[in-house]
Amino acid sequence: MAAVASKSDQGPAKIKVEANELAERILALCAEIPQGVNDKVLQASMPEVDPKSRALAINHLLTNGKIDLLQSERGLLYKARTSTSQVGTIKGDAEEKLVYKIIEEAQNKGTWIRDIRIKSNLVQTQLNKALKSLKSKKLIKDVKCVNSTRKIVYMLYHLEPDSSVTGGAWYSDQDFESEFVEILNQQCYRYLYQKLEKSRECTSGPLMAKNISQASSKEVLQYISELGISKIQLRPEDIEAILDTLIFDGKVEKTLALAEGEETRLYRAVESLIPVTGLMRMPCGGCPVIKECSDVGSVNPIKCSYMKEWLS
Amino acid sequence: MSVAKQKLCHLLLDEVFGSRVAKVGRHLAKWEKCFLADLYQLDQPHECLGVLINHGLVTYGRDPRPTPGVQYEISLDQVIQTIRYPRYLYLIKALHGDNAELILEEVLRRGQETLPKIMEKSLNRIELDENLAKTHKQDLEKTFQTLVKEHFLQRAPHVGTNPEVPGSTVPILDETTRFHVPESIESCSSIYWCLNVDRFHVEFRNKILVSTVTRRIDETAGKLMEFILSLSGKKLEASSRHISITEIYANINKCIDLKLRQYKDHYLKVLEEDRTRFIDRVGDEGGGTYVVNFKHIFTVLGSAVVENVVQEKFNSKALRIFRVVRDKLYVEESQIQKLVMIPARETKLMTYQLLENNFIQVQELRKSLSANVVAKSFYLFHVDLNQVARMVQEMCYMSLSNAIIRKNHELQINARLLEKQDRIDSITSNINASEEFVSEEERTQQLEEVQDMLSPAEHDLVKQIRRCGDKLHSSLAQVDETLLVLELFLKL
Amino acid sequence: MSRGRGRGTGLSFNAELLGVGRGQEAIPASLLTPPPLYPARLAPPCPLVEGPESDYLLAVRKEFLHQMKSSGFQLGGHPRSQNTQPPGAPTSALKVERYSDRYQTPEDIPLQLDWSRFPAELRPENRRRRIKRRPMPTLTQAKKPNLVSRGDVTQTLDELEKKEKSGDKSEDETDKKEGSDGEDEDKPKLPGAIEDSEGELEDEEMDDGTDYANNYFDNGEEYGDEDDDNLDEGGIY
Known part of the structure; x- marks a missing residue:
């Protein structure tokens, strides 16, 4: 073919330039078809290019990290890489690049060391070396997982760990902030209870009263934010988690309603169904040794010290 | 029949009927069904059995197969319900007045009694006791008839033979005449009347529901609930009949509560929409048809009682965990921790404490069937409400027994002191009533001398002992309230 | 808890693994005393419900129990005629028997029930026939005319004493036998144990089996008649 002959006549520099052009053409084609360009399609679109030049161009693009080489049922696929990946710029050996690539994929959830090992098929020692060097280059970092104390996940240096790893708003440095949760719990309940009390003064019927006593999670969030007890910004999901614990306490109930075209959760404080039940007004109700209580033995109703305290 | 229940029955029978009847009762409780011959070692078994049958605590029957005699069976539930007698009286007094209270008291004391005798004894009591208001015999009879009409009293069964099974001996109760007072009073002398316990339980059930609604919503809603329940019948059923809105409105329009009349449909709606499902709307015919699902409501109430127990016995964190497990049916430990938002260590501690005390159970699901593989299984926590309710019932029985034993003990060790005080x-009181004394000073002097028979410290001691005895005695009624809710839950 | 080797204080589980390190409260210092019988409770129970209703309930119940005591349903109804020790209570050393208890017959309040309403076997008129089935039947003389009745025992004993003075060994055994016969008469009849002749046979068999009785009881007959007076006294202590 004429084009190819001309290329080979002009010398290496010209080949390089033309290779660059070719690469750009290929890249443009890949960009047009983001799902990936089949090799055959590529061939068909530039019939004048010989396979060797094409291969060179593709290799060039690959090393620069501009496209990805993927395998599909129909053959090889070339995909334009859209992420601002820096694999190409890493000065490291192939193993490190591979490890980096795997970690990058996991984004802000991070990958467990075992997963990296499986995906990369590297030996543990090699893997450790790679990780160490990447860490020293400040490209990745390790984050301790909040769910299990020994689990460590790796992610890119600049990324913020996801809430599932750090526990989100409730954890600060791996410590569960139980006091914070408690305070939020109490404040939310107070807000809802105040609403309930206000609704009791309402004179326009029970339905009106019920509506007054209800609050959506957004309203509660607003109230809490205004109170300023939280250093970080809480999201609706966080408040809903707190409100759910109140539901589990039996102090609050939830209804779903359709408001402004979208489903919202409405919460209202409720009184408990029954007052303290009769059994628990006697010491025997809450007795820790009731299983041992009988007529014989040291634990019996006549010598019971709880009874004695209760009766005096 | 659990041991705790049997012990409680023995104690109650001893309190009410004395030790001989109590022994017979204990024997019956232990062996479930007995022949008279089995009881010969005990003292006066015939009379004891007679007393127990008279008060409706023992039933009898003879199997179709030829057996050497009649078999007697004690109903432990009925024995424990003797604690409730004062509550029946309180209810009847509130509903139908003092006359009804008198009549019911006579029936309770005698077990079964004929109408003429009841009238006679009540009139006697009114005459002797100056605090009771005077009333005429006709008023009493009218009250009696009301009580029978309302099914609070019924005809007592008597011995007879089952027509289908010749040669049998069973208690006969004719359903058609059960609540029927004959016109002529003379023919009444052979008819015995006794308590219809189920009817009282229906009233208690309604009372509990009304108070729950009042707590949850407000008083007016409670009144509405009362109206609805009055339409729902006199029997203990899992769910009431269909009640149409017109009936409810008809009742409301008669009442004086303005707020209820104004907002009746609002209140109905609020009751319907409440998460506890006090009433269910089942259809639109007649403007709207409603049904009260007692079974569901009492499941909710039963679990409320259990949750109360958990909260008071452990703490509110344990309550949260318990409710999470109940809500989510089957749940893993890690999930509990996420939902409950309590530090992991505390969650684990409370979960296992609940498990140890049998409030929650564990279900293991193996990941693989091979036994040798140390494969991890799923351990799922769940709550079996029936079992927990029965466990709480047992706790009630034990508390009641302990209260009675302790009370008897306290009164016994100080018996001499108490007798002196008596x-x-x-x-x-004799001094105060008598008119022998010349002047007030003499009277007061005598009174002081009498008081000096005991030193002030002893007086205080007596007061304290009496206070303890009363406290223990009234705790019986309170624990019985818990027992009632659990019974209704398990029965419906 | 270490098992098996019984050495030292090592724990059988790996403490670090469970997140329980040193210095934390999870492993308290080893306790040297048993745990308290009634561990301290976090909070006392809620107070009882007070109010007119509970006062009423209490008063009514107390009165009800008081009335039941004199109702006749308590069978042997006078409070003192019953065993007033309530069940479940320890036997109190303070129980004082009154002098008057021995000499006053408490008035029993009669039980008034309409017995026609209960199964026939419970009725009082049927009760008398029950007595026959009591475990301790009285002796019916007609059956075994050979038996010596109680009143005659002393008479028989006297007769036998005279017989013994003639020095019959077997009669001694009859003596013993008849002494025990008097008691046997009140017990249920065992076959073959009562009749004299059979009893003797039995006794002899017994004696044949054990020489002990023979050797032990030396009735002094070998010593001759002058010791006959000491027969009944047995040995001289």
């Missing part, structure tokens, strides 16, 4: 009291 004598002082009777002498004091």
Whole structure:
């Protein structure tokens, strides 16, 4: 073919330039078809290019990290890489690049060391070396997982760990902030209870009263934010988690309603169904040794010290 | 029949009927069904059995197969319900007045009684006791008829033979005449009347529901609930009949509560929409048809009682965990921790404490069937409400027994002191009533002398002992309330 | 808890693994005393419900129990005629028997029930026939005319004493036998144990089996008649 002959006549520099052009053409084609360009399609679109030049161009693009080489049922696929990946710029050996690539994929959830090992098929020692060097280059970092104390996940240096790893708003440095949760719990309940009390003064019927006593999670969030007890910004999901614990306490109930075209959760404080039940007004109700209580033995109703305290 | 229940029955029978009847009762409780011959070692078994049958605590029957005699069976539930007698009286007094209270008291004491005798004894009591209001015999009879009409009293069964099974001996109760008072009073002398316990339980059930609604919503809603329940019948059923809105409105329009009349449909709606499902709307015919699902409501109430127990016995964190497990049916430990938002260590501690005390159970699901593989299984926590309710019932029985034992003990070790005080009291009242004394000073002097029979410290001690005895005694009624809710839950 | 080797204080589980390190409260210092019988409770129970209703309930119940005591349903109804020790209570050393208890017959309040309403076997008129089935039947003389009745025992004993003075060994055994016969008469009849002749046979068999009785009881007959007076006294202590 004429084009190819001309290329080979002009010398290496010209080949390089033309290779660059070719690469750009290929890249443009890949960009047009983001799902990936089949090799055959590529061939068909530039019939004048010989396979060797094409291969060179593709290799060039690959090393620069501009496209990805993927395998599909129909053959090889070339995909334009859209992420601002820096694999190409890493000065490291192939193993490190591979490890980096795997970690990058996991984004802000991070990958467990075992997963990296499986995906990369590297030996543990090699893997450790790679990780160490990447860490020293400040490209990745390790984050301790909040769910299990020994689990460590790796992610890119600049990324913020996801809430599932750090526990989100409730954890600060791996410590569960139980006091914070408690305070939020109490404040939310107070807000809802105040609403309930206000609704009791309402004179326009029970339905009106019920509506007054209800609050959506957004309203509660607003109230809490205004109170300023939280250093970080809480999201609706966080408040809903707190409100759910109140539901589990039996102090609050939830209804779903359709408001402004979208489903919202409405919460209202409720009184408990029954007052303290009769059994628990006697010491025997809450007795820790009731299983041992009988007529014989040291634990019996006549010598019971709880009874004695209760009766005096 | 659990041991705790049997022990409680023995104690109650001893309190009410004395030790001989109590022994017979205990024997019956232990062996479930007995022949008279089995009881020969005990003292006066015939009379004891007679007393127990008379008060409706023992039933009898003879199997179709030829057996050497009649079999007797004690109903432990009925024995424990003797604690409730004062509550029946309180209810009847509130509903139908003092006359009804008198009549019911006579019936309770005698077990079964004929109408003429009841009238006679009640009139006697009214005459002797100056605090009771005077009333005529006709008023009493009218009240009696009301009580029978409302099914609070019924005809007592008597011995007879089952027509289908010749040669049998069973208690006969004719359903058609059960609540029927004959016109002529004379023919009444052979008919015995006794308590219809189920009817009282229906009233208690309604009362509990009304108070729950009042707590949850407000008083007016409680009144509405009362109206609805009055339409729902006199039997203990899992769910009431269909009640149409017109009936409810008809009742409301008669009542004086303005707020209810104004907002009746609002209240109905609020009751319907409440998460506890006090009433269910089942259809639109007649403007709207409603049904009260007692079974569901009492499941909710039963679990409320259990949750109360958990909260008071452990703490509110344990309550949260318990409710999470109940809500999510089957849940893993890690999930509990996420939902409950309590530090992991505390969650684990409370979860296992609940498990140890049998409030929650564990279900293991193996990941693989091979036994040798140390494969991890799923351990799922769940709550079996029936079992927990029965466990709480047992706790109630134990508490009741303990209260009775302790009370008897306290009164017994100080018996001499208390007797002395009783004598002082009777002498004091005699002095106050008598007119022998010339002047007030003499009277007061005598009174002081009598009081000096016991030193001030002893007086205080007596007061304290009496206070303890009363406290233990009234705790019986309170624990019985818990027992009632659990019984209704398990029965419906 | 270490098992098996019984050495030292090592724990059988790996403490670090469970997140329980040193210095934390999870492993308290080893306790040297048993745990308290009634561990301290976090909070006392809620107070009882007070109010007119509970006062009423209490008063009514107390009165009800008081009335039941004199109702006749308590069978042997006078409070003192019953065993007033309530069940479940320890036997109190303070129980004082009154002098008057021995000499006053408490008035029993009669039980008034309409017995026609209960199964026939419970009725009082049927009760008398029950007595026959009591475990301790009285002796019916007609059956075994050979038996010596109680009143005659002393008479028989006297007769036998005279017989013994003639020095019959077997009669001694009859003596013993008849002494025990008097008691046997009140017990249920065992076959073959009562009749004299059979009893003797039995006794002899017994004696044949054990020489002990023979050797032990030396009735002094070998010593001659002058010791006959000491027969009944047995040995001289």
